[in-house]
Amino acid sequence: MSTSSSTLPRIAIAGFAIESSTFSPHRADFRDFPIVTGDALVNRYASIAPGTQLRDAAQWLPVLGARAIPGGPVLANVYASIRTQILDGLAALLAEGPLDGVFLDIHGAMSVDGMDDAEGDFVSAVRALVGPDTVISAAMDLHGNVTQPLLDAVNLITCFRLAPHEDAWETRDRAIINLVDALRQGRTPLKAWVRVPILLPGEKTSTRVEPAKSLYERIPAIEALPEVVDAAIWVGYAWADEPRCNATVVVTGYDREVIAARAHELARAFWDVRDEFEFVGPPGTLAEGVDAGLASATHPYLISDSGDNPGAGGTGDVTWTLTQLLADERLTAEDSPITLCASVFDHEALEVLAQTPIGAPVDIAVGARVDSGPAGPARVVGILHSLHEGDPAAGRIAVIRVGGLHVIVTEFRKAYHAVTDFTAIGLSPADAQIVVTKIGYLEPELYDVQRGWTLALTPGGVDQDLERLGHHRIDRPMFPFDTFDHEPALEAVILP
Template sequence: MIEKKPRILITGIALEASTYSPARTRIQDFVRRDGQEILDQYPFFAPGHPVREAADWLPLVHFRSIPGGSVPSADYTEMKQTILSAVADALDEGPVDGLYFDIHGAMSVDGVDDPEGDLLLALRGLIGPDVLVSSGMDLHGNVSWTLAHQLDIPSCYRMAPHEDWLETKERAAANLLERLALPEATRRPIKAWVPVPILLPGEKTSTRLEPAKSLYEEVAVIAGRPGVLDAALWIGYAWADEPRNRAVVMVTGDDADAVASHAGRLAADMWNRRDEFRFVAPSAPLAECLAAAEASTKRPYFISDSGDNPTAGGAGDVTWTLHKLLEHPPIAAGTVQAIYASIPDPAAVDHCICAGVGGSVSVEVGARVDGTQSGPARLDGIVEHLAQGDPVAIDEAVIRVGGLRIIVTRRRKPYHLESDFLRNGLDARTADVVVVKIGYLEPELFDMASDWMLALTPGGVDQDLHRLGHRRIARPMFPFDDGGVAPDLSARLVPASNQPAGVER
């Protein structure tokens, strides 16, 4: 007798969004994938892989965008209805056993405090309470009580930068298959949930250094303990002002005492080490970073323009740092050779294309979306390079002004790879200073940098959270409050998704 494979749906919306950026992430900013396109993203869904062969995977529709601003309500509703319609069609073909809920966990939607929870509740209305739901989230996501209740098998990354993201996505799929192989009465793991009143930017919680390094090592140890299925620690997302924004620990398994004790202990460890969190690199205002770079003999010297980091939700076109670089005498005179990556401005790119390589241009760039810090920057320079066909930037132009080479793009793009520079005719290794709109350096840039600093610049993902003015997060919250009163870090056992949610306590 041939054993019937479980039928598992795949869908979701993945976005990290800042409520402090004036940018909006519209539906056209998302990459929509349907059917096979979804499976093609993940090696573990390739034919012949054990995960792929263990189930009948039903990829429906998925939306993903690079981080940005909040999603307008109408755009979210349109994506939500598209997903629900696809699920309804799939259910017409027969019942399903599981849902692979592919999300980031820090999407913000105008007027909706918990979009991922809202979407999963709507999906539950179609698939019912008995279908198992698994998700491998970003550790900068948020886990509300609603999401903790509706998710049967939650998990998240254990590294920042997220070098284990594919491993986590595969673990979420493997965990789902493992539980679906059990008798229906014992499939749902017990879930322990502990909110931790800490809200910190990712640049202070990188697993490259303590205390995050050992905390996440402990997550992996707990996941291997008897009676435990998986363990997760979400740092949370610091640049949104919503009640769910905070750190969360969850442990799942079949032993209630074990999952509760492990979750409570890990939460207590994080709380007790809260004062140890530091920036992943030396940090200072931009002027001090430039002075340190010029005084150093190490080349290239990288500087992160952290306040407008598009990989964290910044608009990407804040010009505050660019103005400072253009005004900086050693760069203006060319005695310091610098690269700035990047600034989006479609009109400026069109001017560069018309001028051609070697042509002179006088264009204003940036501050079209986020002009809260400064206005557009005027570039009077020479077009040194043009590139077309990048899937994110679309078109790129390099404008040289004095000793500064500015990459101008048609669409907002983070620059994480050496090939991003080489494609634009720039050898970043020979530059004196490379300024990138990013927080902690992604692995390839980290390896390229002889030294680096994190510049504390303004923008929608400002590292100085006190400047942003959170008003709706739960209080007290570290580091906004002194933390003098110890919080209740006892584990809450979350009811199974097919049981009433109860009340968060």
């Protein structure tokens, strides 16, 4: 551990995160990574916001934060550029004196063209730069992947404990607090690591329901042990075909035997309930969802277009679902109840729609410019209901009305995962009979507003049917792809 001459420890902050489906033809470019620097980067973390005790406990040195919404793999030149910017920023801080700590805000499922372990490469580069004595603490998504290069490079590591991720910021603050505690104690913990040969989609491992709910509820009691600093369970990321994709348990602490036993305990508990995981929402076909939605006495009825969920890595322009909705006269007649369909993105279509008067008839092909696998562009013949500008994610937005069906077309990729995403463009989910949106499990706002729900098992880059996607590079055997001749040992590997 470094011994800075400053009274207060010097702690750098950097982040680089995306969730990448290798089955998605989308490629993440510079536009996908909003950059945050300076005080804005420090102040986003509640534990070190102005006026908190930890704010005055260290010199917080912002480098750069780059976090994208999920998508496909990152273009190699984009990854190299952001990686270099962060390393250059750290080097500039090191030129002023040693760093006592580094807090890294990462994901764990970032794929990069030509690489199999992007986070391992990135964090290893940070370690090589700052040296062996700087304490590195990382916060991750529970849908990330954990490899030995990553673990070798960090001293402290933790991940979310809720899915949906209502504890995302709490987790990042925990990683910061653990870092400060380690510096105060002048020692860093050991890590007990267990790879669990399970790979399941997030919609089958939500902590809203069993068995994941009880599995993750084991963590606080383990973390409360005096010999333990943190306990974490990673579900892993099912929509990448990489050798690192599997479930993982890591327990950090100061007693080798205790953390090994507790890591084995959590891993064994995960393995023992492997056959109990089911979809968090009622699964079904899109047609079954539409039938249920139209028959529902209460509204809105939510339908997840799960195969093209941009919140999990889908391109956001698969038109398979939209094409089916447009062909359903129960939705497109003038007297049909309101159905909201969010969304497809199409820059070229917006160029045309932006020049069209509100209320004018339109006949335009939209979507399937990035992922045309499940369906080609959808022909939308209707009335231009509204136009909007200024959305930082979506850019320009058009709403086309086809009878009761309101089709949302955006200039760029956007996930419609909150009620406010709709109300910002004058559409009220509460007034709609059906809301169809590209999502898997419902985020809290939509979960609270729904009066019925179908998790539609639709095609796309984050298809819930993993067999249909065709993994061939993951380690085998792997549940549920394979049967096991004998139980895995699930013994912990201890790392310094």
